[in-house]
Amino acid sequence: MRGKNLVIGLMLSGALATSSMPAWGQSKIASPQLTPLMLIPESRIPEGKVVEIEYGVAVFSGKVVASExxxxxxxxxxxxxxxxxxxxxxxxxKGTLPIDDPRAPSGAVLYCSEPRATTKQERxxxxxxxxxxxxDDAVRICLVDKDADQKFDSGFIWGAKWEQDQSAxxxxxxxxxxxxNLSFPDAGNSELSITRKHRQAIPN
Incomplete structure (x- = not known):
């Protein structure tokens, strides 16, 4: 069968969770667990619908967000x-730490920045x-609201290697x-399209 069009059935549903934890250096202290980034659909072909599309036409687009x-x-x-x-x-x-971690005592609220590269002089x-x-080559600054009053009052560096730098x-x-569902500009948006590099016959 020849032709530039391709008939496909797309089964796209739900938000797509993405990994967000870089493999930084090992540390004796706990690393925060962050709310995962997700891909929220902005436009897509309805689930289960069979449509005819042309190569290069976007069939799905979405933005990258964090639910908290x-x-x-x-x-x-x-x-x-x-x-x-x-x-x-x-x-x-938003992040969490073990309940006994002194950097974020019980009832505290914790949020962390996205990775920020460190300079040679800083390292x-x-x-x-x-x-x-x-x-580490990249670090996050994590800010803590100890009494949940909508104001950060302490913070620590996630990616610090020296013991004296690891406390809040x-x-x-x-x-x-x-x-x-806040959008993260640096993560960009995602788009899925059907492409082909070579024109060839699809065998029967």
Missing amino acids: AAVAESGSVEIAGIVMQFGSETPLR KPVGSVNKTLRF SSVSPIAYQAKQ
Whole structure:
């Protein structure tokens, strides 16, 4: 059978969960478990419907979101020498830690930034006698709202290797708003289309 059109039945349903945990260096302390990123359909062919489409035509598009996220007021924070800017374009993902983790005591709310690359100087400060790098190649700043009053009051670096940098540090109060299904600009959008590189006959 020859031709430029292809008849297919698409079975697309639900939000598609995506992995979001980079394989960073091993640590003796627990790593937060973050709300996974999901692909929420914006347009798609109805489930179970058989349609005729042309090669190259998008049959599905969606945006990448986190079901539980937050946006902090514009500003910056510095923890253990790592500086990160916050605002409407830098959404935070909700996370959890073991109940006995002192960085986020019982009842506290935790949100973490997306990965931020570290510089050579940050990983190996000049004059340091510590043979271990100070940070991983990429880190997240995690902010903690200890009394759940919609203001972050402490934070820690996820990806710190030196023990003295792994504890939570106090920060000036940072107001934030919790959001649901918040889009993550850096993750981009996804689109599925049917393509072919070579014209050839499909055997009967």
